[in-house]
Amino acid sequence: MSVSNHVQSASPAKILTxxxxxxxxxxxxxxxxxxxxxxxxxxxxxLSKENxxxxxxxxxxxxxxxxxxxxxxxxxxxxxxxxxxxxxxDLLLPENREQVEALYPTDAIERxxxxxxxxxxxxxxxxxxxxxxxxxxxxxxxxxxxGYPANPNDxxxxxxxxxxxxxxxxxxxxxxxxxxxIPIPQYPLYTATLALYDAQPVPYxxxxxxxxxxxxxxxxxxxxxxxxxxxxxxxxxxxxPGNPTGQCLTEHNMREIVDFCHNEHIVLLAxxxxxxxxxxxxxxxxxxxxxxxxxxxxxxxxxxxxxxxSVSKGMIGECGRRGGYYECTNIDxxxxxxxxxxxxxxxxxxxxxxxxxxxxxxxxxxxxxxxxSYQKELNExxxxxxxxxxxxxxxxxxxxxxxxxxxxxxxxxxxxxxxxQKAIEAAHQAGKKPDEFYCLxxxxxxxxxxxxxxxxxxxxxxxxxxxxxxxxxxLLDGFCIKLQKFHNEFLEKxxx
Amino acid sequence: MSVSNHVQSASPAKILTxxxxxxxxxxxxxxxxxxxxxxxxxxxxxLSKENxxxxxxxxxxxxxxxxxxxxxxxxxxxxxxxxxxxxxxDLLLPENREQVEALYPTDAIERxxxxxxxxxxxxxxxxxxxxxxxxxxxxxxxxxxxGYPANPNDxxxxxxxxxxxxxxxxxxxxxxxxxxxIPIPQYPLYTATLALYDAQPVPYxxxxxxxxxxxxxxxxxxxxxxxxxxxxxxxxxxxxPGNPTGQCLTEHNMREIVDFCHNEHIVLLAxxxxxxxxxxxxxxxxxxxxxxxxxxxxxxxxxxxxxxxSVSKGMIGECGRRGGYYECTNIDxxxxxxxxxxxxxxxxxxxxxxxxxxxxxxxxxxxxxxxxSYQKELNExxxxxxxxxxxxxxxxxxxxxxxxxxxxxxxxxxxxxxxxQKAIEAAHQAGKKPDEFYCLxxxxxxxxxxxxxxxxxxxxxxxxxxxxxxxxxxLLDGFCIKLQKFHNEFLEKxxx
Numbered sequence: 001m002s003v004s005n006h007v008q009s010a011s012p013a014k015i016l017t018x019x020x021x022x023x024x025x026x027x028x029x030x031x032x033x034x035x036x037x038x039x040x041x042x043x044x045x046x047l048s049k050e051n052x053x054x055x056x057x058x059x060x061x062x063x064x065x066x067x068x069x070x071x072x073x074x075x076x077x078x079x080x081x082x083x084x085x086x087x088x089x090d091l092l093l094p095e096n097r098e099q100v101e102a103l104y105p106t107d108a109i110e111r112x113x114x115x116x117x118x119x120x121x122x123x124x125x126x127x128x129x130x131x132x133x134x135x136x137x138x139x140x141x142x143x144x145x146x147g148y149p150a151n152p153n154d155x156x157x158x159x160x161x162x163x164x165x166x167x168x169x170x171x172x173x174x175x176x177x178x179x180x181x182i183p184i185p186q187y188p189l190y191t192a193t194l195a196l197y198d199a200q201p202v203p204y205x206x207x208x209x210x211x212x213x214x215x216x217x218x219x220x221x222x223x224x225x226x227x228x229x230x231x232x233x234x235x236x237x238x239x240x241p242g243n244p245t246g247q248c249l250t251e252h253n254m255r256e257i258v259d260f261c262h263n264e265h266i267v268l269l270a271x272x273x274x275x276x277x278x279x280x281x282x283x284x285x286x287x288x289x290x291x292x293x294x295x296x297x298x299x300x301x302x303x304x305x306x307x308x309x310s311v312s313k314g315m316i317g318e319c320g321r322r323g324g325y326y327e328c329t330n331i332d333x334x335x336x337x338x339x340x341x342x343x344x345x346x347x348x349x350x351x352x353x354x355x356x357x358x359x360x361x362x363x364x365x366x367x368x369x370x371x372x373s374y375q376k377e378l379n380e381x382x383x384x385x386x387x388x389x390x391x392x393x394x395x396x397x398x399x400x401x402x403x404x405x406x407x408x409x410x411x412x413x414x415x416x417x418x419x420x421q422k423a424i425e426a427a428h429q430a431g432k433k434p435d436e437f438y439c440l441x442x443x444x445x446x447x448x449x450x451x452x453x454x455x456x457x458x459x460x461x462x463x464x465x466x467x468x469x470x471x472x473x474x475l476l477d478g479f480c481i482k483l484q485k486f487h488n489e490f491l492e493k494x495x496x
Numbered sequence: 497m498s499v500s501n502h503v504q505s506a507s508p509a510k511i512l513t514x515x516x517x518x519x520x521x522x523x524x525x526x527x528x529x530x531x532x533x534x535x536x537x538x539x540x541x542x543l544s545k546e547n548x549x550x551x552x553x554x555x556x557x558x559x560x561x562x563x564x565x566x567x568x569x570x571x572x573x574x575x576x577x578x579x580x581x582x583x584x585x586d587l588l589l590p591e592n593r594e595q596v597e598a599l600y601p602t603d604a605i606e607r608x609x610x611x612x613x614x615x616x617x618x619x620x621x622x623x624x625x626x627x628x629x630x631x632x633x634x635x636x637x638x639x640x641x642x643g644y645p646a647n648p649n650d651x652x653x654x655x656x657x658x659x660x661x662x663x664x665x666x667x668x669x670x671x672x673x674x675x676x677x678i679p680i681p682q683y684p685l686y687t688a689t690l691a692l693y694d695a696q697p698v699p700y701x702x703x704x705x706x707x708x709x710x711x712x713x714x715x716x717x718x719x720x721x722x723x724x725x726x727x728x729x730x731x732x733x734x735x736x737p738g739n740p741t742g743q744c745l746t747e748h749n750m751r752e753i754v755d756f757c758h759n760e761h762i763v764l765l766a767x768x769x770x771x772x773x774x775x776x777x778x779x780x781x782x783x784x785x786x787x788x789x790x791x792x793x794x795x796x797x798x799x800x801x802x803x804x805x806s807v808s809k810g811m812i813g814e815c816g817r818r819g820g821y822y823e824c825t826n827i828d829x830x831x832x833x834x835x836x837x838x839x840x841x842x843x844x845x846x847x848x849x850x851x852x853x854x855x856x857x858x859x860x861x862x863x864x865x866x867x868x869s870y871q872k873e874l875n876e877x878x879x880x881x882x883x884x885x886x887x888x889x890x891x892x893x894x895x896x897x898x899x900x901x902x903x904x905x906x907x908x909x910x911x912x913x914x915x916x917q918k919a920i921e922a923a924h925q926a927g928k929k930p931d932e933f934y935c936l937x938x939x940x941x942x943x944x945x946x947x948x949x950x951x952x953x954x955x956x957x958x959x960x961x962x963x964x965x966x967x968x969x970x971l972l973d974g975f976c977i978k979l980q981k982f983h984n985e986f987l988e989k990x991x992x
Contacts, residue, residue, distance in 0.1 A: 015730070015763050015800050018830040022670050025834055033624055033840035041623075069620040080584045080619075088580035090573070091599060102595050103587060121565040123576075123814040127537075128529055159655060159818070162842055171517050192841045196666075234511070267511050304511050318619040320847035322655070322818075334514040338521055344529035345688045346658055350846045351816035 027195040030188050031455020036439055037064050040449040057447035061479065063467040064449045066243075066411040068317030071470045076316060076377055078108055078370040079359045083352055085112035086122050107369040115355060122351040128344040130157025130325070131351070134358045138325055141361035146291035154328040156339060157357055159349045160319075161273045161310040164326035166193050167342060168269060168306050171335065172235050173199040179231030181222060181266070183214070185414060185456035185464070187243040202226035202233055205459060208416065211405050212245035214238075216256045223264060235267040236260075241274040241286065241409025244456050244466035246389075248284040248408040254292045262300060270307045273324070274410040276314035279386045284408040290329055305329040311356040313411065315381040323353030323360075388469040388476055389413070395480035396467075399487045411470060414453065417463045423494035435463040438490065445486040448479065523691040526684050527951020532935055533560050536945040553943035557975065559963040560945045562739075562907040564813030567966045572812060572873055574604055574866040575855045579848060581608035582618050603865040611851060618847040624840040626653025626821070627847070630854045634821055637857035642787035650824040652835060653853055655845045656815075657769045657806035660822035662689050663838060664765060664802050667831065668731050669695040675727030677718060677762070679710070681910060681952035681960070683739040698722035698729055701955060704912065707901050708741035710734075712752045719760060731763040732756075737770040737782070737905025740952050740962035742885075744780040744904035750788045758796060766803045769820070770906040772810035775882045780904040786825055801825040807852040809907065811877040819849030819856075884965040884972055885909070891976035892963075895983045907966060910949065913959040919990035931959040934986065941982040944975065 018026070040060045046053055047060070062070060069075060081104050085091050091100050092113055100109065118133040119126065129135065135152035142150035158164040166189075169180065173194075179202040182190045186203075194201050204222035206212040219236070226233045238257065241248045249257075261268050270289040278286050293303045310324035328336060343349075363378075364370040389407040396404035396415040404415035419427075419434050427437030435452035443449050453464025471479055514522070536556050542549055543556070558566060565571060577600050581587055587596050588609055596605065614629040615622065625631065631648035638646035654660040662685075665676065669690075675698040678686045682699075690697050700718035702708040715732070722729045734753065737744045745753075757764050766785040774782050789799045806820035824832060839845075859874075860867040885903040892900035892911040900911035915923075915930050923933030931948035938961075939945050949960030967975055 014798070014826075014828050015761055016668065016831055017828060018834075020670065021667050021831060021834065025667055025838060028837060028841065030837060030841045033837075033843075065621060067621045069617040075617065075619045077586070084580045084584035084587070087583055088576045091580070096599060099595050099598050103592060103599075121571065121816065123571045123816050124565040125561060125563045125808075125815040159846065160843065166842075171521055172512065174516065174518050189841060196838075196841075265511055302510070312621075319621040320617065320619050320844065322844075322846035330510075332510050332513060335512055335517060338514075338517065341524060341526060341529075342521060342692075345524065345526045345685060345692075346662075347529075347656065348816065348818075350655065350818035350849060352848050353846055 024196050024198050028192045029195070029455070030192045031451050032065050032188060034451075034455060035436070036443060036449055036451060037062075039440065039443060040064070043443070043447070055447065056445065057482070060443075060447045060449055061471050061475070062449050063471065064451045066313060066468050066470065067319050068411075068470050069319065072472050073317050073381060073470065074377070075318065076374065078105070078364055078374050079316070079318070079356060081105065081108035082111045082115070082359060083355060085109060086115055086119075086352075086355060089116055089121075092116070105369045107364060115358065119351065122355070124351070126348045126351055126354065128346075128348050129340055130155070130349060130357075131354050134354050137358055137362050138327075142290065142327060146288055146294065148291060148294040150327060154331065154336065156326050156328075156343060157349045157354050158324045158326060159322040159353060160312055161271065161308040161324040161326070162189055163322075163349070164308050164324060165189060165269070165271065167339060168326065169193050169199070169235075170197055170342070171338060172267065173197045176200070177230065177232055179226040179233040181219070181226070181233060181236040183237065183239060183242070183245075185244050185453065185458055186237070187239060187271070188455055190237055191457070200226075200229075200231055202231060203457065206242070206245055206247070208405065208459075211408065212242055212247035212414070214247075214249060214253055214257070216260060219257070219260050233264075233266060235269055237269045237271065238289070239271040240289075241277060243271075243274065243410050244412045244414045244451075246405065246407035246410045246412055246414065248278060248280070248286060250284070251287050251292060254287060254289060255296060258289070258293055258296060258300060258303060262303060267304045267306070270305060272307055273310040273313045275309065277385065277411055278409045279389055279406075280408050286409065290327065293329065302330050304331055306331070311353065311360050314360070315378045315385075316356070316360055318356050321353045321356045322350060323356040325357055384473055385411070385469065388471075388473060391476055391480070392467065392469040395483065399484065400491055402487070407469070411468050412466050413469060414456070414464050414466050417465065419463055420491065420494045420496045422496055423490070426494060435465055438463070439465050441490055442483070442486055445489070446482040448483065520692050520694050524688045525691070525951070526688045527947050528561055528684060530947075530951060531932070532939060532945055532947060533558075535936065536560070536939060539939070539943070551943065552941065553978070556939075556943045556945055557967050557971070558945050559967065560947045562809060562964050562966065563815050564907075564966050565815065568968050569813050569877060569966065570873070571814065572870065574601070574860055574870050575812070575814070575852060577601065577604035578607045578611070578855060579851060581605060582611055582615075582848075582851060585612055585617075588612070601865045603860060611854065615847065618851070620847070622844045622847055622850065624842075624844050625836055626651070626845060626853075627850050630850050633854055633858050634823075638786065638823060642784055642790065644787060644790040646823060650827065650832065652822050652824070652839060653845045653850050654820045654822060655818040655849060656808060657767065657804040657820040657822070658685050659818075659845070660804050660820060661685060661765070661767065663835060664822065665689050665695070665731075666693055666838070667834060668763065669693045672696070673726065673728055675722040675729040677715070677722070677729060677732040679733065679735060679738070679741075681740050681949065681954055682733070683735060683767070684951055686733055687953070696722075696725075696727050698727060699953065702738070702741055702743070704901065704955075707904065708738055708743035708910075710743075710745060710749055710753070712756060715753070715756050729760075729762060731765055733765045733767065734785070735767040736785075737773060739767075739770065739906050740908045740910045740947075742901065742903035742906045742908055742910065744774060744776070744782060746780070747783050747788060750783060750785060751792060754785070754789055754792060754796060754799065758799060763800045763802070766801060768803055769806040769809045771805065773881065773907055774905045775885055775902075776904050782905070786823065789825065798826050800827055802827070807849065807856050810856070811874045811881075812852070812856055814852050817849045817852045818846055819852040821853055880969055881907070881965065884967075884969060887972055887976070888963065888965040891979065895980065896987055898983070903965070907964050908962050909965060910952070910960050910962050913961065915959055916987060916990045916992045918992055919986070922990060931961055934959070935961050937986055938979070938982055941985070942978040944979065
């Protein structure tokens, strides 16, 4: 071994430098946890440390991310009771029965027993594709939802829907000339994943004037632009209900989309994680693409589809759990084998996340001991989300120069900002995009953290931001007043 | 929409075919859950369905994967008590105190309270890099273990160690000419990840005759071979204690390795997930690379290292949890930022996995209510693992033509098989590698599922298999007898 040498070692060059790492990693952008979120963390730190701080607020409100339980949404009690019992199986021993029944309802105890019988231990690796018993329950759930059969062998349990999306895109993308059609605005998981795997986004624009509707002509022209660039356009991503845009597709529109994919030989990826966040259930109910395709008859019987779902959204909001699934429809069995092999390299999705999927697809049923309280909790969250979505879009629409579509679904609003020219110039001088500039100012003035529209994509020359409507109802009025005050002062400061 | 057309749709070609998907995905191999494991699942199915089956055994024993709780290892009670309480925070309400104290020790209750105070809800997304409070505890754990400082901002909590390894390799691999030095035999996560990210393995061979020791001359010659092929060799992977080989490096050897990397301008990846699975603690104690580097003085003070750890191994064995962490030592801050951004795209590691990391690095201390029972459980598992490792290596060494090193660490043995020529020919005729052929025959005859050496890499012309020594002690004698019988019959059938 060579002897330590201080002269040599004074400042050895780093091996790993920003310049020398994977350029695809560097290209990835993910604004939901980007500059705004990092700044919000800094402010939180300052608020927690200093007795006399310089802010006009005492807490940061994270509206940048759909994270209901961070904003005090109570988890569904029954689900947590089952999770708690599966963690500590000694609770199920006969000698503990009396005490445990004083704390847990009998149906939660029975469910935990059933799950542990099927799983063994929540601390053991499961089948890489997910516990067969739970995949079977997912298949039953899909069959009941859609009225068409589902096969547990075509279902993969995943660590949240994101992991599923990434696994499928990784498989589809073969070279840097592959194009994937994505909506604009979009959830940035998609552009991030395409950047990472070195594929090309082929954007199609949602129509803000038509409640963020999806025009078939947009798909067609987007595809021709992509193909005219020589791209091999292999897949179309639809987020329904929309993120960040909150629209919910009509069945007619979905049939058009399916027909388009069929004619153009394009695989469909349906991100349906907000399928129960539906706020106009009569006018805009949720339809799964699986059901719509099956209802379209023989011509589409081999239509290739991946559908994604999650325990993070809906009224469940168990984001930190990292649970979800995807279903493969008409996907070649050799490709299923490849997806299984890749899942195996990561061993298995975490088992508590799988249990939460089981609870999502098999909640308490009428007649079960916990049914009434479960329904009550679910309805309260649902009604409150709907009220909050209306209240917040009203609030945004009252701001000068701001327009905002109502949310037909999801957890987000995506208002458009019309900013004075001086604000745009000030933004450019600060090296920021105008919507970033506005959102940073909002954060500093109100403590409310939202995400600039540029993180999702938007029509050139328009500016937006995405905000969840997840803050508790009792805070929302104060929130709107603060926002109004900030917005007026911002306009005053930069008035043309 | 076009009208359904049966003639056209009779047999439309698939869009996604095996031929048209990502060739890097196809190239991935992962034998731990490969053909043997799939066959084992089939046999399990048959055993569960048929009353009269054709097997000489009633159950499959999975020795193919280090999955202790699947083989009835009891989880650490205190850890599960805390997890159970954090799942159902109503248990912590004053009105439930009496009943809860009858079921849970007070220190578990206090720990759960503390964790929930820091975390909020286990159902909320956490900081993408992991909960700051827990990273802080990991840093303290490392400091206590090594006697050198650690920084929570350099620590990433992950979904098991595998996710961390993949994140780091993804960052380092910039093009298909990048070489990564890996041991042979190796845990196939490494070859799988290199195949996926299109980098080139630069293999160095462990010395079976020297208890799978690592020869410096091997590293040097492996590197020159790699460089002579024009590869840009950027990193060296060390698995210590070894998987599948069970060796534990001496401090002297580790210093040589560090010096080698330093001189050759190579980043070190230290897979240290078996750091508490140490069965010869006096002769071969575990040393972390972090500690060894820090002890080597100023010349190495900027040495770049990634170290990986997990809750899946040790005496904890919480594999299904998917928890782990990695520590970056002397990694450039802009690279940390990139790793943080990539972690953000996946939102966060699952929170119960993070909690298990907290429990691993902060177990009950002397004086705590659960300390005695915790220590007792830990020691029982440890002593039993050590006895089982000895018993199983004796068993393997008694088989004709088989030699097996003792395990200094980890959970595996990797015996060498000397197979008769006729068996090798029969394997070739069946289209199998000889070790695969042997392992498949073992599975069919005994129900014991191991992994052929070819899944890990081995010297040309040698044949091995990897077996965990995790089956419960009471089964191990029967296991050895069955194995002996199978082995003798196999040799008889194929004797030259």
